[in-house]
Amino acid sequence: MSQLAANSAATAETKRLRPARTNATRQKLFDAAMHLIGERGASGVTVDEIAAAAGVSKGTVYYNFGSKSDLVAQLVRHGVDLMLEQLAEAKAAEDPIESTRNMIDQAIQFLSEYPSFARLWVSENWKIPSEWHEVFTELRGKLLAVIGEALDGIALKYPVNPKIARGSLETAIFGASFVVGLDVQTYHPERTRAQSVDAIMTFVHGYVLP
Amino acid sequence: MSQLAANSAATAETKRLRPARTNATRQKLFDAAMHLIGERGASGVTVDEIAAAAGVSKGTVYYNFGSKSDLVAQLVRHGVDLMLEQLAEAKAAEDPIESTRNMIDQAIQFLSEYPSFARLWVSENWKIPSEWHEVFTELRGKLLAVIGEALDGIALKYPVNPKIARGSLETAIFGASFVVGLDVQTYHPERTRAQSVDAIMTFVHGYVLP
Amino acid sequence: MSQLAANSAATAETKRLRPARTNATRQKLFDAAMHLIGERGASGVTVDEIAAAAGVSKGTVYYNFGSKSDLVAQLVRHGVDLMLEQLAEAKAAEDPIESTRNMIDQAIQFLSEYPSFARLWVSENWKIPSEWHEVFTELRGKLLAVIGEALDGIALKYPVNPKIARGSLETAIFGASFVVGLDVQTYHPERTRAQSVDAIMTFVHGYVLP
Amino acid sequence: MSQLAANSAATAETKRLRPARTNATRQKLFDAAMHLIGERGASGVTVDEIAAAAGVSKGTVYYNFGSKSDLVAQLVRHGVDLMLEQLAEAKAAEDPIESTRNMIDQAIQFLSEYPSFARLWVSENWKIPSEWHEVFTELRGKLLAVIGEALDGIALKYPVNPKIARGSLETAIFGASFVVGLDVQTYHPERTRAQSVDAIMTFVHGYVLP
DNA sequence: AATGAATGAGCATTCATTCAT
DNA sequence: CATGAATGAATGCTCATTCAT
Structure with a gap:
């Protein structure tokens, strides 16, 4: 079963994130690809397998996504969008440390719901040259920025260790x-x-000084 | 230039780790493979490229290593041994916190010297099934044990937060x-x-209570 | 712009050659196909490209022409009719040599206006088997006949070299x-x-004896 | 049977033209490809067919020629070399007109011996964009130069029509x-x-004035 | 009359592996 | 020991064609 669809709580958000013209076909391919690529890596999965898992023909993959590479890029992008959205919802707390905790909690929950996304990320992110280097760079920046904002909030209210290089800490x-x-x-x-x-x-x- | 050879400080240790019957050909192939696979990932490098980079024929790769997969496995095992050895050397300090810092410093240095190893790790470790699952699992256990020992040392000398679940912290x-x-x-x-x-x-x- | 429409002098004739029920869609497809196929050859152009160039959907190509092959065949036939018509008009001169010159001039002009046709000819004519063999054979016969008539006219008025094998000369x-x-x-x-x-x-x- | 090998008279020359490291495999592929492509055009023949006709595996085609495109380019080049060599031998006559006649005779004979080459030439030469435009341009220049030299020889000994645009005449x-x-x-x-x-x-x- | 999503057979190319020399 | 020619299964991608709407 689709990992994306499996998360009933996220269905409303998921729908919003999807392109307006959401076909059943695109969705099936998306789910099948996320599942397979998450398990075996992008290069370990063939387009034939994705098509078969989605129950469509191989040509349909290309009709809908143009190339395997584009499919992966869209997969990554979609996952990050979803994660960012969930993180944004989580940080609404009074205390910035509490807010950060909520965020991390949400992140861990997200990763347990979409393990394929996490595997896709770690297995493709640091390759040289990465086929999706631009996508990863952009999305990595967004995720680190969210962590950075949380740390900023903390630094405003609490004394923090100035020796710690921000940037490295987020990472x-x-x-x-x-x-x-x-x-x-x-x-x-x-x-x-x-x-x-x-x-x-x-x-x-x-990070916070005693 | 070879990444392995580049680390002159580790040369003595490195030599010990290599098979006794280390001939020039095997070594050239080993270095070339480590370099290429570190940059582009195991599946992103062909046997032809490795042979060409080593200045030998493709058949020689098979004569010396049996298969591409075996070559990679030997590469990983070598990295594992080397990393563990370096970490073991690093933890020899009086203060456990100082010792831990040395260890982390050594780890970061190791990762910068053998980026191939780190990339191979993240791209292969969580795959299902992973071609080199055993060797990764073994290393993971040993590395977590090393971190655990360092934490034990700290907990013995300093008051630590008992709420933190050890195990997760190592990870x-x-x-x-x-x-x-x-x-x-x-x-x-x-x-x-x-x-x-x-x-x-x-x-x-x-982790340490104020 | 359409090559067919570009030749304003031929517009009247062109109209006559087209199917009575010429609607805008068919015409747009015809023009787009002629243009693209003239540049890249029949097999170098996809139905998608033709449809896109004509500003219609791919299905429309099939609705109007049945198949790509049929579209090309109609293109060729149209070219044949047009070329023969233009050559027929050209040979109306007093002197047979002058008449022949007019004809060749007209042929060269035709080929520059319909490069698609000429390229299609040379790339398909001698293939085994040729997809459009019949239509090419027919045109070949008619064209050689026209040249033959011109040579007949010359032979009637001037002394010609009897050693030259007619037939080969036309070719x-x-x-x-x-x-x-x-x-x-x-x-x-x-x-x-x-x-x-x-x-x-x-x-x-x-050919003409001095 | 191979068209190239079929011409026993040309065997000696053919041998000289071939690369020093002439494998049986390369030659078989060359012959099979020339035959098939000459009949059906480059895009009408698959690499599978060429390999099968040569009795080798598909991989062998790529091992020996790198790509289908390169195979065709080498085919064209080889054919032109062969033709040029035969033309060079033919023009050794006293009278330049006689010499030119010998050359044309040789050309016609060559085309009858290697009809595949002639078909390959006409079917690929004028495509836009031609994959082999550079090869064709170069070889076209050489062939036209040979004709041009013959015409030069004639112009030196006989009065010729100055109105005729040389270049167009060669063509x-x-x-x-x-x-x-x-x-x-x-x-x-x-x-x-x-x-x-x-x-x-x-x-x-x-061309020669009376 | 037109559309465009879907198809699937077909194709060029890659690459780990084998083996005779 | 080492080579490199040969292999063939696998793979990403194309494209003419179909068909429900």
Whole structure:
């Protein structure tokens, strides 16, 4: 079953994010591609497989997405949009630290709902040359900016360690979140979301001076 | 130039890790493969390219390594051994926090010397099925154990936050290190190693109670 | 712009040659197809491109012409009719040599106006099997007949070299005309029509005894 | 059977023209490709067919020629080299007109021996954009130069018509030769080579003033 | 009369692997 | 030890054609 469709809570948002002319076909291909590529990586999946999994012909993939590369790019973009939207909703709290915690919690939840997206991200992000370098650069910037805003909010209200290079800190939190999120699914399904969030929040608490 | 050979400080250790019957041909192939695969990923490099870069014929690759997959597996195992060895050397400090910092510093340095290894890790580790799953799982356990020991050392000497679930914390540090290390190379080559280490070390200040 | 429509002098004739029920859509497709196929050859143009150039949907091409092959066949037939008609008009001169010159001049002009037709001819005529063999064979016969009549007229009024095998001579003139006409467009756009005609007319001076 | 190999008289020359490292494989592919492409055009023949006709696997085509496009380019180049060599041998006569006649005779004979080459030439030469435009331009220049030299020889010894634009005249002779050569095979196998040559020589006689 | 989504057979090309020398 | 010619299964992509609307 489609991972995207599986998340009933996100259905309303998902719909908004999709292009106006959402065909059943495009959606089926999207879901099938996200699932397969998330598991085996973009280069480990053939267009034939995606088409078969979506129950359409190979030509249909090209009719709808132009190329395998474009399909992946749209997949990444869609995932990030969805993640950003969920993060935006999460940060509405009084205290900035609380707000940041909510955000990380939401991120971990997102990664558990869309493990394929997380795998796609980590497996394609740092390749050289990456076919989707521009897409990743842009989307990486957006995600880091969201983390950065949360840290800004904290720095406004609390004293923070000025020695910590911002930028690197965002990246550390970003990386910790992705890896913790993936590892929970692959190696430690028994761990609770709260445990993951607490571990990642350690970085935040270390940023704030006592 | 070979990334392995580039690290003169590690030369002695490196030699020990290599098969006794290391001939020039095997070594040339090893270096060429590490370099190319580090840049473009295992599936992004052809056996022809590796052979050409090593200045030998394609048949020689098969004569020496049996298959492309075996070549990569040997590459990964070599990286694993080397990283563990370097981390072991790094933790020899009086203060456990200082020791942990040394370890992280060493890890970041290792990732910058063997970007191939780090990229291979993130792109293959969570795949289903992963071609080199065993070797990755083994390394993961060993690395998390090393981080765990460092945390144990800290917990013995300092009061730490008991709410933090150990296990998740190791994973968070592990993930932060890999992602920060990779991001520096791909997106921020201007950042210093100290910046990266400081950012990752933030977790200590969050873990240790004030 | 349409090559067919471009020739204002031929407009009246052209209209006559077109199917009575010429609607705008068919005409747009006809013009677009002639233009594109003239430049890149029948197999080098896709139905999508023709439809796009005509500003209609792909289905419309099939609705109007049944198949790409049929569209090309109609294009060729139209060219045949037009060329024969123009040659017929040209030979109305007193002197048979003058009449022949007019004909060749008209042929060269036709080839420059319908390069599509000439290119289609040379690229398809001698293929085994040729998709449009019948229509080409028919045209070939008619064209050689026209040249033959011109030679008959010359032979009636002037002494000619009896050693020259008629039949081969027509073919030589025919070939010279097509190749000179095509070469002007592809390699020597600076050459005048008069130059081309003079070169081809050389055969007359070689045919007619001094 | 191979057209190239079929000409026992040309075997000696053929051998000389081939690259030093002439494999049986390359030669088989060359022959098969020339035959098939000559009949159906470059785009009408698949690499599978060429490989099958040569009795090798498809990969072997790419191992030896790099791409279908390169194979065709080498085919054209080889054919022209062969033709030029035969023409060079033919023009060794006292009288320049006699020499020219020998050359045209040789050309017609060449075209009858290698009809595939002639078809390949006419079907690919004038396409826009031609994949092999540079190759054709270069080789076209060489062939026209040979005709031009013959005409130069005539102009030195005989009075010639100064009104005739040289360049166009070469093209006319060139085109007449190819088309007469092809038409004999396709439509008039009963015609003798002398008839063809006489017809083409009409252009030459028309060039010389009485 | 027209559309455009969908199809699927077909094609050029790649590449890990084999093997005779 | 090493080579490099040969292989063939796999793959991304094209495009003429169909058909429900």
